Amino acid sequence: xxxxxxxIGGFLPYIAVxxxxxxxxxxxxxxxxxxxxxxxxxxxYPHTLGGQLSELLAEVFxxxxxxxxxxxxxxxxxxxxxxxxxxxxWLFFLLVGAPVAIxxxxxxxxxxxxxxxxxxxxxxxxxxxxxxSTPVEYLNLLFIxxxxxxxxxxxxxxDFAFRNYFISLLTFKxxxxxxxxxxxxxxxxxxxxxxxxxxxxxxxxxKYFTYHKVKWGEVE
Amino acid sequence: xxxxxxxxxxxxxxxxxxxADPSKWNEAVAKALAETEGVTELxxxxxxxxxxxxxxxxxxxxAPMIRKLCKETGFSLKEIYDLFPSGxxxxxxxxxxxxKPTGCV
Amino acid sequence: xxxxxxxYRVLSDETLRPDEPRVEKFLQAMKKSLQQRDNWTFWxxxxxxxxxxxxxxxxxxxxxxxxxxxxxxxxHPVYRSDMLRKVYKRYFTLPGRLFPGLVGAEDLTExxxxxxxxxxxxxxxxRRCAYVCPVAIDxxxxxxxxxxxxxxxxxxxDELKKNGTQKQIKFGNATGTPANAFLDMIEFLEEEIEDTxxxxxxxxxxxxxxxxxxxxxxxxxLAFAETVMGAAEVMDAAGVDWTLNSPAxxxxxxxxxxxxxxxxxxxxxxxxxxxxxxxxxxxTLVVGECGHAFEALKYxxxxxxxxxxxxxxxKSILELEDEWIREGRxxxxxxxxxxxxxxxxxxxxxxxxxxxEEPRRILKACCKDFRELTPNREMSICCGGGSGFAIxxxxxxxxxxxxxxxxxxxxxxxxxxxxxxxxxxxxxxGQFREIINYYQLPVRFAGVSELVANALVR
Numbered sequence: 216x217x218x219x220x221x222x223i224g225g226f227l228p229y230i231a232v233x234x235x236x237x238x239x240x241x242x243x244x245x246x247x248x249x250x251x252x253x254x255x256x257x258x259x260y261p262h263t264l265g266g267q268l269s270e271l272l273a274e275v276f277x278x279x280x281x282x283x284x285x286x287x288x289x290x291x292x293x294x295x296x297x298x299x300x301x302x303x304x305w306l307f308f309l310l311v312g313a314p315v316a317i318x319x320x321x322x323x324x325x326x327x328x329x330x331x332x333x334x335x336x337x338x339x340x341x342x343x344x345x346x347x348s349t350p351v352e353y354l355n356l357l358f359i360x361x362x363x364x365x366x367x368x369x370x371x372x373x374d375f376a377f378r379n380y381f382i383s384l385l386t387f388k389x390x391x392x393x394x395x396x397x398x399x400x401x402x403x404x405x406x407x408x409x410x411x412x413x414x415x416x417x418x419x420x421x422k423y424f425t426y427h428k429v430k431w432g433e434v435e
Numbered sequence: 436x437x438x439x440x441x442x443x444x445x446x447x448x449x450x451x452x453x454x455a456d457p458s459k460w461n462e463a464v465a466k467a468l469a470e471t472e473g474v475t476e477l478x479x480x481x482x483x484x485x486x487x488x489x490x491x492x493x494x495x496x497x498a499p500m501i502r503k504l505c506k507e508t509g510f511s512l513k514e515i516y517d518l519f520p521s522g523x524x525x526x527x528x529x530x531x532x533x534x535k536p537t538g539c540v
Numbered sequence: 541x542x543x544x545x546x547x548y549r550v551l552s553d554e555t556l557r558p559d560e561p562r563v564e565k566f567l568q569a570m571k572k573s574l575q576q577r578d579n580w581t582f583w584x585x586x587x588x589x590x591x592x593x594x595x596x597x598x599x600x601x602x603x604x605x606x607x608x609x610x611x612x613x614x615x616h617p618v619y620r621s622d623m624l625r626k627v628y629k630r631y632f633t634l635p636g637r638l639f640p641g642l643v644g645a646e647d648l649t650e651x652x653x654x655x656x657x658x659x660x661x662x663x664x665x666x667r668r669c670a671y672v673c674p675v676a677i678d679x680x681x682x683x684x685x686x687x688x689x690x691x692x693x694x695x696x697x698d699e700l701k702k703n704g705t706q707k708q709i710k711f712g713n714a715t716g717t718p719a720n721a722f723l724d725m726i727e728f729l730e731e732e733i734e735d736t737x738x739x740x741x742x743x744x745x746x747x748x749x750x751x752x753x754x755x756x757x758x759x760x761x762l763a764f765a766e767t768v769m770g771a772a773e774v775m776d777a778a779g780v781d782w783t784l785n786s787p788a789x790x791x792x793x794x795x796x797x798x799x800x801x802x803x804x805x806x807x808x809x810x811x812x813x814x815x816x817x818x819x820x821x822x823x824t825l826v827v828g829e830c831g832h833a834f835e836a837l838k839y840x841x842x843x844x845x846x847x848x849x850x851x852x853x854x855k856s857i858l859e860l861e862d863e864w865i866r867e868g869r870x871x872x873x874x875x876x877x878x879x880x881x882x883x884x885x886x887x888x889x890x891x892x893x894x895x896x897e898e899p900r901r902i903l904k905a906c907c908k909d910f911r912e913l914t915p916n917r918e919m920s921i922c923c924g925g926g927s928g929f930a931i932x933x934x935x936x937x938x939x940x941x942x943x944x945x946x947x948x949x950x951x952x953x954x955x956x957x958x959x960x961x962x963x964x965x966x967x968x969x970g971q972f973r974e975i976i977n978y979y980q981l982p983v984r985f986a987g988v989s990e991l992v993a994n995a996l997v998r
Contacts, residue, residue: 246588250580254839255681257671258894259918280674285598292596343611347595347618349644413635418675421592425676429585436554450541450552450934495721502765503728516977524763525933537703538715539759539795539830539931539966 223398223405224380225389231405238412239420246424251433260431267431276300291337295330298323298363302372309378320372328363331356355416362403369396441467453528453535460532468530473520481518481530483508488531498528498536541935544654546614549935550661550697558654562693566653567631569692570624573685574632581803581844586685589677590628593618599669599679604921605662608944615662615944617669617679623656624686657695660686662940664929665800666887666922687801696801700928704797705805709812712787713758714795719788725761726784729769739998741776747783749821754784754857755813756828757966758793759931760987764969767829767987771857774989777870777996778860783820790816794833795966799840800927810841817852824853826860829987831888831926831965838893856889858964861992862898865905872995877907881991882958884913884949884972885920886965899988903962906995913952923949925971941971942978950979964988 261267273279278296281289301323308316335356338344366372377397383390393401411417427433436455438445441463447455452471454460465485469477477485487508491499501523505512512523519526524536541549544558572578574587599617600606606615613619622644629636629645636645646652663683670678690696698704708714717725726743733741744750754775760767775782785792791812798806817825827834837854864870883903889895896917904910915921924945929937949972953961963969963985972985 246584249584250576251843252584253581253843255582255585255678256839256894257667257891257918258896274674278674280598280672281596284601284672285596288596288598343597343600343616344595346613347597347616347622349595350641351643352595354642415592415594418592418594421588422675424584425588425592425678429588429678430670430676450554495718495724497715497717497721498762500725500728500762500765502732503725506732535703536715536762537699537707538713538762538793539757539928539970540715540763 219398220392221389223402224391224393227402227405228384228389231408235408235412238409239417242412242417243420246421246428249424249428252429254432255429256432257430267427271426287341288334288337291330291333293330294326295334295359298326298328298330299359301326302366305372306381309375310381312378314375316378317373317375321367324363324367324372328360328367331360331363335360351414355414358403358407358410362400362407365396365400365403369394369400371397371400439464439467439471449535451525451529451535454532457532457534464532465530468532472526472530474518474526474530477530478518480510480514484510484515484518484523484527485531488527488533492531492533498524498533544651545658546662546940548662548937548940549658550932550937551657551695552698552934555695555698556654556657557695558650561650562695563648563650563653565693566689567627567648569689570627571632572692573689574628579685579688579803582681582685585678585681589621589679589682590625592675593621593625593677594675596674598672598674599677602668602672602919604666604668604924604948605944608947614659617663620659620663621679621682623652623659624682627652656686657690660690661697661927661929661932664887664922664924664926664945666926667891668887668919668922671891671918684801688803691802691805697928697932699931700797700801701805704795704928705802705809708791708793708795708797708809712791713793714797715758715762715793717758717761717787719786722761722786722792729761729765729772732765733769733773737773737993741772743772743776744783745786746789746820750781750783751823752780752782752826752860753817753820753822753824754782754826754828755792755794755816755833756784757795757830757833759795759966759970760828760830764829764966764987766990767969770987770989770991770993771828773993773996774857774861774864774870777998778864779869782826783822785816785820790819792816794827794830794837796833796836797928799832799836806836806840807844810836810844813837814841814845814850817850822852824855827854827856829857829964829966829969829989831886831893831967834895835888835892856893856895856898856964857989858889858895858898858902861902861989865902865992870992871997872906872992873997874904874906874908874995876995877960877991878909879907879960880909880911880956880958881907881960881962881986882911882913882953882956883916883962883988884923884968885916886963886968887920887922887926889964890920891918899962899964902988902992906991907960907962911956911958913956921945921948921952923968923971923975925965925967925969928967930967930970930974938974942974946971946975946978950975950981953981953983959983960991961985962988962991 278293301319305316305320380390436447438447515523524540576583603617609615626646627648635643660683665680667680796809834856924941
């Protein structure tokens with residue numbers, strides 16, 4: 216028991232954060248150093264910072280492209296993405312110490328669970344989607360689903376005191392032991408963080424480049 | 436290379452059915468090429484177009500402008516399409532033994 | 541020609557060599573395409589598109605080929621990109637080498653190579669898919685990169701290469717028009733203008749130091765002379781210092797088929813265009829009614845040729861006509877074009893070129909009854925003539941163009957009720973010429989300059 220506590224609770228978190236940060240950092244650096252491509256804009260595109268920001272926010276928070284052109288996927292995808300955003304805000308507010316965190320956490324967990332489940336089923340049963348899918352697309356959704364499930368089942372998302380564990384990580388003196396179900400959740404979370412930079416789920420970072428360096432041109 | 440049969444002789448054509456060696460063209464070849472274009476009989480009107488095309492090509496090394504072809508032969512573009520279903524460039528030029536027109540025509 | 545992908549064949553057996561081993565050379569060329577140093581021009585969008593497609597299928601919802609074919613899986617844009625992507629993963633990524641089944645990595649076989657070589661010539665690179673993709677993944681750029689790899693192993697349609705870019709470098713134009721024939725054409729056009737319009741227009745050729753050098757798609761002289769005539773009348777009415785050029789003075793053909801399939805060919809031709817413009821010492825290069833020529837000279841050239849080496853501006857003839865009408869430099873009367881007119885946004889002029897309002901302002905000023913197609917502008921449906929498709933006729937390819945892209949355009953055209961469709965691109969004209977014939981539509985097409993010239997008040 217002790218080994219798993221210190222491994223999952225005390226060792227992996229640092230590996231996970233480091234891999235996530237340096238993994239994404241490395242990729243972003245590569246893309247930043249990429250040669251400037253020939254003009255390949257798509258018109259019309261926003262030319263001001265304000266215009267670009269508003270289109271970016273609309274896309275991120277309403278999944279506008281899906282709404283306009285692929286409506287059947289829009290709702291499940293929106294649910295899952297809002298769930299993920301809520302979980303991200305859960306972590307932020309938890310660290311900051313705001314009690315609203317637990318509502319965001321539980322809501323986020325439920326939304327992520329529902330959304331990823333719906334997307335998985337769509338991909339399995341809609342022929343057009345199934346035909347273009349490979350196992351890894353299903354794996355990614357399954358991973359997110361299991362992560363959300365473990366998070367909700369453990370009760371960690373609704374536990375304000377869980378905050379203490381995260382704060383303790385920042386001081387490099389992890390507050391152990393944790394309940395077994397929390398360890399399951401955390402294991403999946405750390406593995407997800409290690410996995411993410413090397414998959415297309417890093418598309419949130421890729422989008423900066425495909426929009427701001429290619430589709431919307433680059434300010435000369 | 437594909438070929439068409441003209442009275443027992445094999446005449447080479449390219450993948451688009453145009454004569455590979457324009458110097459091998461004659462009236463019999465024209466008739467055979469016309470068959471490949473679904474033109475079963477070459478009337479006086481057909482020959483008027485074919486002869487103009489050949490004369491212009493011999494002088495300038497290229498097929499004439501479609502607009503000029505219409506003016507000089509007195510046929511409207513629609514009439515040219517009626518005579519040569521694939522049109523002046525792909526139909527008439529083919530039967531007239533010109534090389535396949537290149538570029539955006 | 542036997543079936544290697546679908547019921548059509550763009551590439552002849554001589555070009556494709558379907559029974560010869562080419563996989564190894566393809567992979568070598570593909571490896572180079574993934575290196576920044578060797579392939580910098582589109583490296584970023586290319587590699588990001590290969591890596592980050594979320595397989596959501598939003599692209600398919602707007603792809604003309606996929607939709608019009610009845611959603612045939614082989615025409616799904618992701619299916620096409622995956623033909624290259626599966627090879628990329630298998631040979632050039634770690635997960636693809638270790639767990640191919642998991643990530644959809646596949647070995648490249650000669651049969652798959654044949655199928656890919658054909659499929660990349662079913663997409664016109666209209667980029668409607670890239671426009672709607674939530675992650676801005678670009679199936680069009682993947683298709684172009686695949687075409688470049690094929691070109692590197694000598695597989696390219698002869699319409700684009702042997703009888704296209706290579707002919708253009710040799711003769712100064714892709715049509716193979718020698719200088720004496722060109723001058724004969726000009727003389728004829730001057731006569732035609734006088735015959736039909738009643739006034740004399742002198743068409744200058746090879747004038748050095750003129751302000752405007754107008755270069756048309758050389759095919760227009762042969763097939764769409766009304767556009768050339770119209771442009772000459774407009775330049776003349778505007779009273780500007782302009783000239784055409786003959787093949788004796790460099791490249792007199794606006795086309796650059798390298799845009800479709802090869803950076804090497806593209807660069808060669810751009811340089812030839814630049815040399816031609818510099819030698820004639822002109823101030824503004826005016827691109828005639830040709831979509832990809834506008835894209836090549838207005839945008840793609842900018843980061844290829846440093847500004848000091850291209851001391852001239854580039855404008856589309858549409859930009860000039862729009863300017864001149866608005867400032868009153870030319871006067872037009874819309875009553876002279878009384879029939880209902882609609883406009884098709886060519887992919888290269890609209891989505892890729894940003895010119896939506898210029899042609900509309902022109903047409904509204906010159907035509908009594910202008911109507912829109914639906915959809916239009918950035919969501920305009922590609923007509924299927926682009927990428928040189930309009931001049932590819934082998935292997936029943938015309939039928940493919942008519943039954944997919946063409947079917948959608950015919951429906952749009954009918955719904956608009958227009959009897960004239962205004963087009964500002966040669967590939968579009970070639971394609972619509974066939975669409976109108978194939979679907980027996982009571983419509984004719986016209987160049988924008990043709991309609992402007994009709995409306996001129998002199």
